[in-house]
Amino acid sequence: MSPGVEYYCPCQASTPHPPQPNLASSSYSFHALHNLYFCEECDAIRCNHCVMVEVSGYYCPNCLFEVPSASVRAEKTRYQSCARNCFMCPSCSNTLTVVPSDPPDNGDERIPPTINAAGEPPFFLYCNHCRWDSAEVGITFEKPTGLAAQLQKFEDSAPESLEFERLKEHFEPYLRASPSTSGNGLHTHSPHMNPITAAASSALARDIPGVARYMPHALSRSRSGRDKNANRQEVPDYRARVEIGAITTGYALGGGAEPDVEFMRHLETVEEVATLDQRWGNSWVTSPRSIDLKPLRIPLHSKKSKRCPTCRHILIKPEQKAQSVRYKIKLVAANYLPAITVSLPHMQAALAMLRRSGRANAEPQDGTMLAGKTYPFHLSFQNPLYDPIQVRLHVQRAIPPTQPNAPETEKARRPPFAITLPTQAFPIAAFAEAWEYDDDEDMFGLEGEGEGEDEDFDAHGPKDSRGKSRTVGVLERRANVTMIGGEVMISKEARGDMKFNMLVSYTYRSDDPEPEEPSTPSRSQAQHKQPEMKTFSFYTVVDLGTIIVRDTSSVDLDS
Amino acid sequence: MPPASRDRFTIHSKAVVCQDVDMKGDITIGAGTIVHPKATIFAASGPIVIGSGCIIEEGAIVLNRRKEVMRIGDDNLFEIGCRVECPMANFNTICTRARIHYTTRLSSYCVVGAGCLVVATEEEILDEYTVIYGPGAERRIWSGRGRLQEADLRKKHAEYLREMLP
Ligand SMILES: [Zn+2]
Ligand SMILES: [Zn+2]
Ligand SMILES: [Zn+2]
Numbered sequence: 001m002s003p004g005v006e007y008y009c010p011c012q013a014s015t016p017h018p019p020q021p022n023l024a025s026s027s028y029s030f031h032a033l034h035n036l037y038f039c040e041e042c043d044a045i046r047c048n049h050c051v052m053v054e055v056s057g058y059y060c061p062n063c064l065f066e067v068p069s070a071s072v073r074a075e076k077t078r079y080q081s082c083a084r085n086c087f088m089c090p091s092c093s094n095t096l097t098v099v100p101s102d103p104p105d106n107g108d109e110r111i112p113p114t115i116n117a118a119g120e121p122p123f124f125l126y127c128n129h130c131r132w133d134s135a136e137v138g139i140t141f142e143k144p145t146g147l148a149a150q151l152q153k154f155e156d157s158a159p160e161s162l163e164f165e166r167l168k169e170h171f172e173p174y175l176r177a178s179p180s181t182s183g184n185g186l187h188t189h190s191p192h193m194n195p196i197t198a199a200a201s202s203a204l205a206r207d208i209p210g211v212a213r214y215m216p217h218a219l220s221r222s223r224s225g226r227d228k229n230a231n232r233q234e235v236p237d238y239r240a241r242v243e244i245g246a247i248t249t250g251y252a253l254g255g256g257a258e259p260d261v262e263f264m265r266h267l268e269t270v271e272e273v274a275t276l277d278q279r280w281g282n283s284w285v286t287s288p289r290s291i292d293l294k295p296l297r298i299p300l301h302s303k304k305s306k307r308c309p310t311c312r313h314i315l316i317k318p319e320q321k322a323q324s325v326r327y328k329i330k331l332v333a334a335n336y337l338p339a340i341t342v343s344l345p346h347m348q349a350a351l352a353m354l355r356r357s358g359r360a361n362a363e364p365q366d367g368t369m370l371a372g373k374t375y376p377f378h379l380s381f382q383n384p385l386y387d388p389i390q391v392r393l394h395v396q397r398a399i400p401p402t403q404p405n406a407p408e409t410e411k412a413r414r415p416p417f418a419i420t421l422p423t424q425a426f427p428i429a430a431f432a433e434a435w436e437y438d439d440d441e442d443m444f445g446l447e448g449e450g451e452g453e454d455e456d457f458d459a460h461g462p463k464d465s466r467g468k469s470r471t472v473g474v475l476e477r478r479a480n481v482t483m484i485g486g487e488v489m490i491s492k493e494a495r496g497d498m499k500f501n502m503l504v505s506y507t508y509r510s511d512d513p514e515p516e517e518p519s520t521p522s523r524s525q526a527q528h529k530q531p532e533m534k535t536f537s538f539y540t541v542v543d544l545g546t547i548i549v550r551d552t553s554s555v556d557l558d559s
Numbered sequence: 560m561p562p563a564s565r566d567r568f569t570i571h572s573k574a575v576v577c578q579d580v581d582m583k584g585d586i587t588i589g590a591g592t593i594v595h596p597k598a599t600i601f602a603a604s605g606p607i608v609i610g611s612g613c614i615i616e617e618g619a620i621v622l623n624r625r626k627e628v629m630r631i632g633d634d635n636l637f638e639i640g641c642r643v644e645c646p647m648a649n650f651n652t653i654c655t656r657a658r659i660h661y662t663t664r665l666s667s668y669c670v671v672g673a674g675c676l677v678v679a680t681e682e683e684i685l686d687e688y689t690v691i692y693g694p695g696a697e698r699r700i701w702s703g704r705g706r707l708q709e710a711d712l713r714k715k716h717a718e719y720l721r722e723m724l725p
């Protein structure tokens with residue numbers, strides 16, 4: 001894995017501190033900056049695990065027709081695909097077009113056939129890419145419009161479809177009786193607040209006497225958020241109209257029985273068998289033969305808005321129109337938090353040297369470092385705010401990975417590597433549109449009024465005042481980007497990934513001073529006289545790459 | 560290198576060969592065939608004979624590496640940037656940036672999809688209505704439905720170009 005920085009959303013944990021990055025489960029709490037939102041109301045980072053998702057509209061991705069939410073919901077599962085003329089090629093998944101038949105061939109190349117402008121029936125679906133057509137599987141249409149409705153007649157008579165209808169009828173009274181939360185189209189994924197999650201977990205803990213019994217609860221879980229223990233006995237057992245075995249093993253292909261074996265025995269080319277990709281999207285049992293593939297309906301897509309789980313303010317909301325790719329509201333974290341990127345100068349130097357020597361294919365593995373050595377690394381911070389900020393970094397102490405079989409020696413308990421970062425706060429200039437820069441002076445003249453704290457902060461890069469080498473400290477300041485240097489010292493015994501958690505605190509000028517909210521622990525008024533300065537802190541995980549043990553790497557070099 | 564064969568172009572009076580077409584070797588072009596600017600026709604070894612009603616678009620390369628005559632039939636469409644090194648019969652479509660190696664021959668009504676690479680290790684003749692498509696150059700046989708409409712469209716395409724091109 002290449003070096004990178006991810007941001008922490010505390011919603012999965014009970015403490016504001018992130019889990020150790022070497023735990024496999026920690027990756028669930030860290031996200032790329034572009035996947036995160038920021039609630040101005042709560043002053044908090046929100047991720048896709050904790051936001052509340054609301055569907056604000058359905059549309060067909062092919063014809064961009066907007067389908068009213070009410071009709072999508074009313075039809076439950078059936079018409080959640082485009083009900084117009086949109087179909088996908090079962091062979092290559094391109095979209096299909098409706099074409100008329102050829103005029104009767106007069107058999108003479110010299111006399112061009114007269115082609116009727118309105119088109120010759122019957123019409124069929126045709127793939128421009130692989131030239132599959134629906135007449136191959138016996139599907140033709142009298143009119144070139146309303147194909148979905150014309151196909152519906154075929155589909156409705158399938159035994160599986162009839163069975164499904166009956167199943168829905170069976171549960172209908174039960175569903176109607178339950179107070180539905182799906183009515184307002186609200187789905188939540190948050191562990192803090194969700195009765196659905198609670199119901200699901202208790203359902204999982206329960207004994208499952210049989211599939212027939214399990215089904216009603218499976219349905220109720222997705223449809224309603226109520227306590228399902230209450231009405232558990234009300235739903236009578238469902239008796240299938242057709243035994244599942246009768247559909248598949250009796251006469252049809254695809255049931256895995258005799259006809260399938262027979263088909264496989266007489267294969268001549270692999271192409272005769274439909275690939276898994278081609279059969280994947282089908283709801284019912286499908287034939288394994290590629291010549292039996294039917295046109296696929298195009299499922300509707302939805303536009304979703306996301307809300308803050310705590311204050312319910314909207315974090316992101318797309319424009320209603322299917323054609324539009326813009327947003328009405330967009331509170332993304334990238335507009336609030338500095339964007340951090342990490343780079344390893346020694347890696348870049350090595351790559352450059354390899355390229356110069358013409359051995360570009362002999363690139364070393366990305367981000368590999370040898371145990372027992374010290375490497376510099378660069379972190380660059382980009383300020384998205386229109387005001388300059390002060391940033392302070394703090395490394396969370398790393399705990400070595402505990403190996404169950406390893407003896408608990410003093411050595412093993414030592415952290416596998418040590419990180420050195422500048423301890424003082426450093427400034428990042430304000431974001432400005434390109435035309436706002438008159439001359440270079442402007443970019444650097446912004447600091448000086450904000451850093452009220454006692455820090456002997458040094459705006460002009462690293463100095464040897466504390467005897468530190470030049471690799472640690474502020475290395476470069478350009479426009480709204482500040483690059484700082486850090487150093488990692490890897491112990492001889494170190495193994496695995498070099499990841500560490502880093503707390504980033506930045507102080508900025510607040511536009512509208514609010515009363516301090518005790519419920520948000522990560523935020524506090526800056527402790528100095530000017531009340532409009534605020535500090536926001538967030539955790540990140542910095543991944544510097546994988547540690548390589550020296551002797552194995554020398555083997556790599558020999559080979 | 561093959562011996563530098565002398566250039567000899569036989570172009571039908573009803574064919575349209577634009578300026579800035581790169582031609583080398585012994586080349587015959589039939590009636591109504593259109594060669595767009597920046598196309599390359601290179602009879603490196605044996606001659607190239609192109610039939611009538613073909614459309615050869617910009618950046619297409621037609622190359623004969625062999626001693627024998629490379630015959631391209633009638634009404635074939637060579638789309639932008641394709642590279643064809645093989646003979647073929649009629650009504651084939653070679654899509655954008657497709658490449659066909661000299662070991663293959665096309666019969667009629669074949670389609671080589673955009674970007675497909677056809678390199679047969681042994682001599683191979685593609686059956687009529689063969690369609691090659693997708694990133695894996697998969698193959699299937701087209702039913703031929705829509706063939707007459709496509710042929711009609713191809714003729715109109717060529718007619719339009721003959722009128723519009725200088
Ligand atoms: Zn949360
Ligand atoms: Zn979250
Ligand atoms: Zn559609």
Ligand SMILES: [Zn+2]
Pocket residue numbers: 089090091092093094127128129130131132
């Ligand atoms: Zn297709």
Ligand SMILES: [Zn+2]
Pocket residue numbers: 039040041042043308309310311312313
């Ligand atoms: Zn909020």
